[in-house]
Amino acid sequence: MTLFAIASADSCVTQLQQYINAGQGYQCITYSGTAITPSGNQFALKGNLMYSRYFDGIRQQAPVKILQSDSYVCGSNLLNQPFDVAQPSPQPSEFVVYTNGTIQVGNKGATLYCSAATGNTFGFLMDGVVHTFVLIINPLPVGCPALHFGESCTVAPPSPKVSVSKKVASSWTTDNVEYVQYDVIVKNDGASTITQVTMTATDFNPTSSWNVILNGGEISLPAYASIAPNGGTFTWGYISTAAQISLFSIKSAQ
Known part of the structure; x- marks a missing residue:
């Protein structure tokens, strides 16, 4: 046939x-x-x-x-x-x-x-x-679609490998209320320097904080922050009551 x-x-x-x-x-x-x-x-x-x-x-x-x-x-x-x-x-x-x-x-x-x-x-x-x-x-109003056939394109850079952890730096009791000072460590396991990191947190209402910018529900590193690649870290801190257990996660980094 x-x-x-x-x-x-x-x-x-x-x-x-x-x-x-x-x-x-x-x-x-x-x-x-x-x-x-x-x-x-x-x-x-x-x-x-x-x-x-x-x-x-x-x-x-x-x-x-x-x-x-x-x-x-x-x-x-x-x-x-x-x-x-x-x-x-x-x-x-x-x-x-x-x-x-x-x-x-x-x-x-x-x-x-x-x-x-x-x-x-x-x-x-x-x-x-x-x-x-x-x-x-091709249906309206789509018009002419991209051919994906030799046109120029861009490749998105790989997502930075950033993690966040915390540790207790000290603790004390005042007026029968226990307070804890935490160090929060942002670590860069990627291959390039990172200067901007945004984090989110749950149950986060510190009595004081430093080396960090709090903006509503988001937490950002200050403009002077620069985290070297291959294991570099940046540390910021805060104080809260012991009853407050905050969990942090990375929202974006670049």
Whole structure:
């Protein structure tokens, strides 16, 4: 059984109509396709298309991205990673799926092949290479989604490894009330210096405190605090009655 039967232009026009209608309603259409050359090099193509009345079809919103398996890099796991995004193929100057069942890639055109049995899957032949692709209608008001296909990105820095503990420094009794002085130790087990730490606490109502800033239900280190990496510590203290057992936790650190 063949995936595509050579269909009449009318056949693909009919199958394309739902995507053209969605595009005319200002919905973004995502193109996602593959191709393979006689030498075995695989291509992956992805891009967002919007309807253009001038072109009478759905046209690339930005240049369609093309990655190929022959562009590879040795990854950190010492395995070859194909489709290296740092070595993309040249992006087509033009990319349009026309309402008449044809497609333009760069300055070349081709007739689409389709079959009702393949749903939203289409195909075409260009320069001796068979392409297959699907079209995805993105709902309003989402617009054109991120492709996650070679765009620039940022990596969030690892969360600092910070812990908090306390110990009794001294205790005494005044007017039959026992008081305890605590040292609270904030420890940095991460690899970089930390200058800002915010903590929360339960049952915390000290009679006095130092080396710390109390702001409602949050506790912050002062501006002069700097905790060295790899086991550095910063100590602040407070006094409370012995009946008050406070528990501390780290909310944020950087």
